[in-house]
Amino acid sequence: WGSGWEGSRLRAGDCGKANTLRLLACRSLGAGEFPPYIIDQPTDLVVRWDQPATLHCRVAGNPPPTVEWYRNGQYVETSKDNAYSQRTLLPDGSLFFLRLNQRKGQYDEGVYTCLASVATHRLGVGHCPGTGTETADTLWEDFRLKPSNLVVMVGEQVLLECAPPKGHPEPTISWKKDGVPISQKDGRYEVSSGQLLVAHAQRSDAGLYACVASNQAGERESQAALVTVLDPLDTGQTEWPKGGPRELMDVQLHLDNSTVLPNLPAVYLHWTVAGPSQHAEGHAVLYRSLLPLSTAWVERKVPREHSTIVPALRRGYKYEFKVRPYAGLVHGPDSNSRHLWIPEEVPSAAPQHITIRPVADGHSTLVAAWAPPPHHAHNGIIRGYQVWYLGNGTHHHTNRTVDGETHSLETVVLQAGVNVCIQVAAFNGAGLGVPSNATCSSLEPLVGKMARVPAGFSFGHFLAGIRQPVVIASVGSLLWLLLLVLAVYLCQQHARHYSRGQQCALEKGRGRSASQDAFLWHRRDVSNSPWLADSWKAAPCSR
Structure with missing residues (x-):
């Protein structure tokens, strides 16, 4: 410095x-x-x-x-x-x-x-x-180490390992059991270096465990691992029986074909089996919805067959499918997963309970309301509704589109007493469904309302009446005319006053000259001018 x-x-x-x-x-x-x-x-x-x-x-x-x-x-x-x-x-x-x-x-x-x-x-x-x-960095890569399926006896140790995908900052590891985050507060679970440890397994510890990697860019969840907890035999034997369920862990299933059946909300599944499967009682097909909402797994058992049809699926939904072997209560490892979307069809029924009613405060507005079509007729996910206003002598044919969460629509009727008719149809990803029948209504004129209920007239009815567009327009026009007449009158008065002032000024000038001459003449010969004595009349503008 x-x-x-x-x-x-x-x-x-x-x-x-x-x-x-x-x-x-x-x-x-x-x-x-x-x-x-x-x-x-x-x-x-x-x-x-x-x-x-x-x-x-x-x-x-x-x-x-x-x-x-x-x-x-x-x-x-x-x-x-x-x-x-x-x-x-x-x-x-x-x-x-x-x-x-x-x-x-x-x-x-x-x-x-x-x-x-x-x-x-x-x-x-x-x-x-x-x-x-x-x-x-977003966690785009896959997990370096995924948790594996595990079968243990009651009292044994459960140890699940997980290595997160690469990310920056380095992602942290947490765990979920059956989709619910695991809390370490009760001391039963211990998470360290990506590992989940349960020192002494109980029957309640059985379930699906998933590893969750997260950093500031987001999070990613691994494929779930199935943990099965078995009770010891009544004889006190704690070892697996020979040829028993442990061999299920060596059975490998591969889901090689999954097809949506034409014209049906159903899926055909086929899988192959690798490894010793003589101890498997059958295969369990598991499926769940992924979109538009995620649901719990649904299990469908298939005894010793390699294919099945899963029926009654919902159109417009995306599903995940997988297969695993089972023997009693013990399940083997999962197969690969397949994702399928069930195609939609147009709604096969019209919306229900269509009504048209005026707004409660008496304005010139009608409200059209409806309920969705029956659930079995959706044939997909309802994305919106098309509403047609049918034309007549005073109204043109128009249509409106609203989203699937909207079940009512307002329209303004400029002229009371006009009949208004509508039709409503639902649409999904496949297109527009069946339209409803025409439903009609009209807005009763205000005069008719007042004549029909004279005894019930109140201040509220009066307010409703003066709020009518026709009344407001009439009052406004009348006030405008009154203001116009007042302005014309004031202008005329001002012009008249100005003209009179000009005339008075001119006459004062002339009167002053004449009076001076008369005065001089009067002094010259007053006796000869008796009419000047007291009979002089003031000019109109004199004071």
């Missing part, structure tokens, strides 16, 4: 009131001047590579300081230096990344430093400590 500079920690009242975090350089300052300092320091960030990010650095100083950013000690180029840069220096000094860069040699990861300075007046420099940014 230059000679005469003295380094000191900024205190309130010295170089401006501040919560400074760094040592500032100050020398003799002018009135109201104080060196730059950091008000809001940046913090470490972990962001997905395709997401925006902001490093905050709010500064203060008088004169206002300039802000520069450095990454790993190197100056950071922003949009003010290069119009094509993805980095923008915000007015408050923060650094904004439109999209973090991961290209080789252009990584945005690193340690960033915010530097505020006033170069012109050399008042000093405010410096914030470095902060780190990291980009989080």
Whole structure:
């Protein structure tokens, strides 16, 4: 620093009131001047590579300081230096990344430093400590080690291993049992280095266990492993019987054919068997819905056959299928999975309970409402409804489309007493279904309502009446005419007053000249002018 500079920690009242975090350089300052300092320091960030990010650095100083950013000690180029840069220096000094860069040699990861300075007046420099940014990689890869199926006896140890897919930051491991996250609070489960340990298995520990890897970019779940817990035999024998269920673990099934049957919401499955299967009683087919919602597994047992038909599936849904061998309560390993989508057909029935009714407050609005078609007639996922307004002498034929969650629609009737008819049809991914029969209604005129219920007239009816568009338009037109008449009247009065004033001014001028001549004449010979004595009449504009 230059000679005469003295380094000191900024205190309130010295170089401006501040919560400074760094040592500032100050020398003799002018009135109201104080060196730059950091008000809001940046913090470490972990962001997905395709997401925006902001490093905050709010500064203060008088004169206002300039802000520069450095990454790993190197100056950071922003949009003010290069119009094509993805980095923008915000007015408050923060650094904004439109999209973090991961290209080789252009990584945005690193340690960033915010530097505020006033170069012109050399008042000093405010410096914030470095902060780190990291980009989080989505877990696209598969698990390096998946949990395996396991069969244990009651009291034995259950140990499931899992190695997560590669990611940045390094993903953490958690576990689920039957789709529910496992809690370690009760002390029964222990998770360490990706392993799940149950020291002493119980019958309640049987189920499907899945390994979950997660980081800031998201999470990914492994294929579930089946854990089977068997009771010891009544004789006290704790070993597996020879030729018993342990051999099921060597049976390998492969689901090689899965086909949706034409014109039916059913699936044909076929699989092959590898390995010794003489101890298997049969095969269990498991399936569940994946989309539009996920459901629990449904089991269908097939005794010693290699194919089956799974009926009564829902159209428009995507299902997952797999097969495993079984012997009694013991199940072997799962086969590969197959995903199938059940094609939709157009809805085979029209919407139900269609009604048209006026809005309760008496406006000229009708509400059409309906209920979905019977569930068995959906033939897929109802995505919306088509509503037709049938034409007549005053209304044109129009149609409206609403989404599948909407079961009512409003329409404005400009003329009371007009008959309005509608038809409604549901549609799904396959197309438009059967339309309903026409349902009609009309909006009763206000006069008819008032004549029909004279005894029940109340202030509410009065308000409903004056809210009618016809009444509002009539009152508005009447007020406009009254204002127009008033304006014309005022203009005429003003013009008349102005004309009279002009005439009076002219007559006063003429009257003054005549009176002067008469006065002179009267002085010359008053006796000969008796009519001038008291019989002089004032001019119309005189006072």
